[in-house]
C-alpha cells in the first residue's frame with residue numbers, strides 16, 4: 056500500500072516535471088535574451104529601433120533600424136503561407152481521403168523524406184535551381200528575391216503542415232463521414248462540410264507549426280533572398296529577414312559591442328512576433344471550439 | 346401482391362476472404378417494418394449496409410448477387426449512389442451527430458440538397474425534430490453543440506436528420522442499443538408512426554422489440570438467412586428449430 060502510493064507520487068511528480076520543463080526552457084531562453092538585449096535598449100529607443108529605416112551597425116555614426124528586416128520577414132512569411140497552406144491542406148486531403156493505398160504510401164514516405172533534408176541543402180538546391188528559374192521566367196535583374204524565399208520556405212514547411220493535417224483528418228471519426236454520405240451528401244460535400252470542419256483545430260495547429268518553421272528558418276532564406284536590408288516595395292526584389300541578419304552578422308561582431316547587443320535585441324523582437332502569432336492562433340481556436 | 350421495395354437475390358458478401366453473407370434472398374415490402382434478428386457477428390449490419398451502399402467505403406468489402414431497389418439493380422454501373430442514399434436513409438448503431446449545433450446538424454442535410462431558403466430550413470428543422478420527439482427538449486437550445494446531448498437525444502437527432510431528407514426507406518441498425526427504456530419507448534413509438542409513410546428495416550437484439558414493432562422478421566445465423574416470415578409466425582410458430590432456439594433464448 057505504502058509502496059503503491061509512493062509510486063503514484065513519483066510518477067505524478069515526473070509527469071509534472073516534464074510538463075513544466077518545456078515552459079522552463081522557454082523562460083530561460085527569454086531571460087537570457089532579455090539580459091543580453093535589454094542593455095541595448097538603454098542606449099537606443101525601442102520605437103526608433105523598430106521603425107528605423109537604416110541598418111548600418113558598424114559605420115560611423117552607427118544606425119540601428121530594423122524596419123526593412125521586419126518587413127522582409129513578414130513578406131517572406133506571408134508569401135510562404137499563401138503558397139504553402141492551401142497546397143498542404145489539399146495534399147493532406149488527397150493523401151487521407153482520395154489517394155489509393157499504394158500512392159498514399161509512396162506520398163507519405165516522400166513527404167517524410169522531404170522533412171528530413173537539412174535546410175542548408177534545400178537552400179543550396181534552391182540557389183542553383185529556383186533562383187535562376189525565377190530570374191529567367193520573370194525577367195528580373197536577379198532571382199534572389201522575397202518571392203524565391205517564399206517558395207523555398209513554403210516547400211520547407213509543407214511536410215510539417217501536410218503530415219500533421221493528415222493526422223488531424225484521419226482522427227475524424229469515420230462515423231461522421233458515413234453519416235454525411237448516408238444523408239445523400241456527395242463525397243465532396245462530406246469532405247468539405249463535415250471532415251474539414253471537424254479537423255479544423257488540427258489543421259490550424261498544423262499551419263501554425265509550419266509558419267513557425269518559416270519564421271524561424273535561417274540558412275535557406277539567407278542563401279536565397281538576396282540579403283539586402285532595404286524596405287521592400289514588391290515581392291520581386293531582394294529582402295533580408297530578421298533571422299538572416301542574426302545568423303550572418305553574429306560571427307563578425309565584437310563581443311560586448313553595440314552591434315553584438317543589437318542582434319540580441321532583434322532576437323527579442325523575433326520572439327515577440329512569434330509569441331503574438333501563437334497567442335492569436337490560440338485565441339482563434341478557442342473561440343471557434345469552446 | 347404489392348411490388349417489393351427491395352428485392353435481394355443471391356446476395357453474397359465478403360470482407361477480404363471472409364465470407365459473411367451467404368446466398369441471401371429476401372423481399373422487403375413497402376410501408377411495413379421488417380426486423381432482422383440474429384446473434385452478434387452473423388452479418389445483419391453487413392446486410393443493411395449493402396442496401397444503401399455505405400459499405401462501399403470499406404475497401405475490403407466485396408459482394409455478389411443482386412440488390413434491386415424498385416426493380417433497379419443498385420450495384421449496376423450507371424446508378425447514382427448519392428441519389429440512392431438520399432432515398433434510402435440510415436440511422437447507425439452508434440449515434441453519430443456532427444460536431445455542430447443541433448440546428449446545423451439538420452440544416453446540413455438541406456444545404457447538401459441545395460435548399461438555401463432560411464424559412465424553409467427553419468421550418469424543416471422544427472418539423473423533423475417534432476417528428477423525432479426531440480423538439481420539446483431542445484427547442485430553446487438549438488444553437489447548442491449536438492455532442493453535448495445525451496445518447497438518447499443524439500440518436501433522436503440522428504433520426505430527425507434522416508427524416509429531414511425525406512427518404513423513402515429508413516434503415517435502422519440497432520437504434521436503441523445504447524438507450525435507456527424511456528428513450529427506447531420513444532423511438533419505438535416513432536417507428537410505429539413512421540410506418541405509415543416509410544419503409545423501415547430495423548436490426549435489433551431485443552426480441553420483445555422485434556415482436557412489438559415489426560410486421561416481418563428475418564433470422565440470420567452465421568451469414569445465412571435461416572427464416573423470413575410474418576413476425577407473428579416467426580415468434581409463435583417458427584419453422585426452423587434454430588429460430589425457435591434463438592428466440593426462446595436457448596442459444597446465442
Ligand SMILES: Nc1ncnc2c1ncn2[C@@H]1O[C@H](COP(=O)(O)OP(=O)(O)OP(=O)(O)O)[C@@H](O)[C@H]1O
Nearest residue numbers: 360363365384385386387388389390391392403405
Ligand atoms: N470492416 C470489416 N472488416 C472485416 N470484417 C468485418 C468488417 N465488418 C464486419 N466484419 C465481420 O463480418 C461479420 C459480420 O459482421 P456484422 O457487423 O455484419 O455483424 P452483425 O450481425 O451486425 O453483428 P452485431 O450484432 O454484433 O452488430 C463479422 O464476423 C465481422 O467480424
Ligand SMILES: [Mg+2]
Nearest residue numbers: 389390391438
Ligand atoms: Mg451490427
